[in-house]
Amino acid sequence: MDHEPEAGPLQQAWGAAVSAEVLREVLGPPRHALPVPTAEDRTVWAIDGGRMHRATVADLLERAREDRGQDWPSVPARGYSRYVRDGDRIQHESRIAARQHRLSRASIAAAVTLDPEWIDEVADGVLTLCEQSSWCWPAHDDAYARRGYVLPVVDDPYLDLGAGEVAAQLAWVDHLLGSQLDEHVPGLRSRLRVEVHHRVITPFLQRRDWHWLGLDGPVHNWNPWIHQNVLTAAAALIKDDELRARVLATAITGLDRFVDAIPADGAIDEGFDYWWNGACRVFEGLAVLSSATGGRLEARQIPSLRATVGFPYALYLGGDGCFSFSDCRPRLGEQLPWHLLSRWAREVGDERSGRFALSRRPQQGPIVSEQEGLGRLLLGLTDQLWSQGPAEPPVAPRSHYLASTQVLIAHDQRGELSLAAKGGHNGENHNHNDVGSICVALRGRPVLVDPGRATYTAETFGPQRYELWNIRSDWHNVPEICGYVQEPGAEYRSEVGVELDGPEVTFDAELSRAYPRAAATRWRRRAVLSRTGGLIEVRDSWTGGPHAVQSPHRLHWILAGEAEHREEGSVSVTTESGTIHLAWDPRVATGTLEERVLEDDYQRAAWGERLTRLTLAVDREHVRQGSLTLRIRPGAH
Structure with a gap:
């Protein structure tokens, strides 16, 4: 059932600007949609003298070199079928993650070196994902429930977390290395757009029965996670102005359901771990919208969003511990995108959460990881206030x-x-x-x-x-x-x-x-x-x-x-x-x-x-x- 609730906080703050008609007029070109400089900006990406975080880049380059010459991870049928047979979902998901992590490492190597060999490595990774039967994880696909199939139905793709992640990753690759891909592998960018349209954009618009939309039940972290990835893919990859505006308007309305569900104190009932792939995804989507509209759509004034920035610190116990409930873990993860908490604490003026985030930044070696996705990696690498800000000592927890x-x-x-x-x-x-x-x-x-x-x-x-x-x-x-x-x-x-x-x-x-x-x-x-x-x-x-x-x-x-x-x-x-x-x-x-x-x-x-x-x-x-x-x-x- 498709019924829309009253306008949420984003629509109330932005008014008519969230309509497809107005968005079409205020959106900048796709090449400027994402909030990270492209590889053509050598003041950022030059291996000598660039402004990206060098220790992190050096680590990524070393591991990318180890990837070279190795076969890309395969995705056999048994990975799909095992979920139905014995409930295992790790075999398939770990292989997909390995592909995506390798592509992210190669993308950074290509951006800092502009070496054609690294451009080819990126192209190999992009084509590998485009040739993959499905971007949806078997645990989420409805092919078995609807048809009794253990394999995905390629002409009826399911839009889940996995599909959204791949679409957004391809958008970031295209944004970062578009000119280089056009020069070295003409036609690849067209191919990845075809796949993103077929697997993500079309089902997003055509189906309104996705459980994560929040139309007929509680809204949860899938909503901002997928909507943020749809926003990223649509803003950067869709060339048709009318379609682009329509997708973004629909995604804003959907994202607003999650924002509307955030209580005044900013708490997330799914717990600490899910803040990073829930409320934090809202902030990433908002950053894309701000960049794509030249700063016309800003949401830092919304009270519940300002409050939820403080949620991770509220659950902090001291040391490496946090209060974990629901499906969460008790230790602060090393791979969490602390730079995003730092960025949004600056945006809303939450000094305590900002100090907390900076206190979690490693003092040596890499400070961000490809394991959180290419978009998060790029944002962390290029955020100088995060990478070069003064070191913060461990902060004391508060009640x-x-x-x-x-x-x-x-x-x-x-x-x-x-x-x-x-x-x-x-x-x-x-x-x-x-x-x-x-x-x-x-x-x-x-x-x-x-x-x-x-x-x-x-x-x-x-x-x-x-x-x-x-x-x-x-x-x-x-x-x-x-x-x-x-x-x-x-x-x-x-x-x-x-x-x-x-x-x-x-x-x-x-x-x-x-x-x-x-x-x-x-x-x-x-x-x-x-x-x-x-x-x-x-x-x-x-x-x-x-x-x-x-x-x-x-x-x-x-x-x-x-x-x-x-x-x-x-x-x-x-x-x-x-x-x-x-x-x-x-x-x-x-x-x-x-x-x-x-x-x-x-x-x-x-x-x-x-x-x-x-x-x-x-x-x-x-x-x-x-x-x-x-x-x-x-x-x-």
Whole structure:
């Protein structure tokens, strides 16, 4: 169903300028559409004396030389079929990524050297992608659902994240090296335009049932990710002025649905990782629109966009840690495009987020990576305020409460303990059943943790999602009430009150609505961080439901580190950041430790070889009505 909501923030800010008729008049030529100088500008790209970041270029050149003479990665049929057969999506996606990364490296080598051999390498990569049967990842293609095919239907392409990424990459290649490609490989630019039109532009305009449009359900990070890539491809590659304006106008309207969904506090319910491929993609699309219109379309004045620039810093725990929930990871990624956060913090005047971004810039070696895409690589290489700005020391985290998602992050004055708490509901994007979860970090290192994501497979987003252990509530820091775990769905939610002022920070949540009605008539969780005392207390109090006596409560706590049962009512957890001691009343609950050996690469990278679950089983005499307090203190350091 194609129905348009009321005008969103972009349309309200820009008025008639977002119409195809007006856009046609204000758009500059395609060759000036993208906000990076072309290879013809030798003041930027000359290998000696250019303004690009030399250490990054040297690293890219070295690895590009290693690529030369090697066959381009193949994309066999089994990569498509495996997703249907056994759920594996990594084999195919990793081969596509290898192709794209190699093309990005070759593009930089060609830009800085203008060597015909590197132009040929780029041409080989472009043609390889043009000859690829589909740019859509098998996990997203609807060929199997609609026709029973495991291979893509080449005359009915599916527009997903993968297709958008390839289209935008080809647009960046064309922008950067257009003149050189015309001279050395005439006809290649025409070919790549044909493929982009067929695989991306045409389906974007013709189909309005894409789930990522946000027309008939919640809007999520696919929306800005794909719209940003469509904007990039259309602005740079479409020669027909009328069609170009029509595509851009349609993409602006679609992107505006995501902007409209960003709450006033800028929070993203998908979590830290997805900000970079959600809200951050909005900013990249806006940069293209500003460049393509000569600065006529600007959006830095929109309050929710200004607020969301601060979201990554709000979730920062110190060190290399962040509060991770949903399908996110707990460590700040080295390959994240920190330069984009730096750029937009400058745009909106967010000094703290700007310092945070600069503090993550490597002090030696490469400062951007091709793994984030060619467009991001080019923007980072040519942003001198990012590459040559003064070094920032590590920044201290600050306490934040994001009311729209009921997420609290608070820190004590000693820089030791951090409390992260999440209310919300179980119908969020990339949802885990985790309403009321409490996490704790010691000196920036998460210790009481959310297990986060595993490698994506067919099960991750299929009907079996909530059978996966790392998604279920019994492997999150929430109670199991009368034998009941939390259920998925937006109706399973919490009521939260937070107090940030004063010597204590409190998170007070009523959790009974996150469970089936039979679980309990009331379950209150109150977490308190002492700003000065080096103490976090989590007090659970309850009134049981009709089956309370038959089914005891179990309070689960997921621990990352070496856990040791010191004595009744006490467990210690030791990490490289030190030791945390957990204590409770053993007269109320009995504690047991259960190790889970991690076999997934993502989880092992996050947590090491294992996680440990501490389960506090409430004694039967306290099940009908009672309370239990968990005290969390740092050990000597």
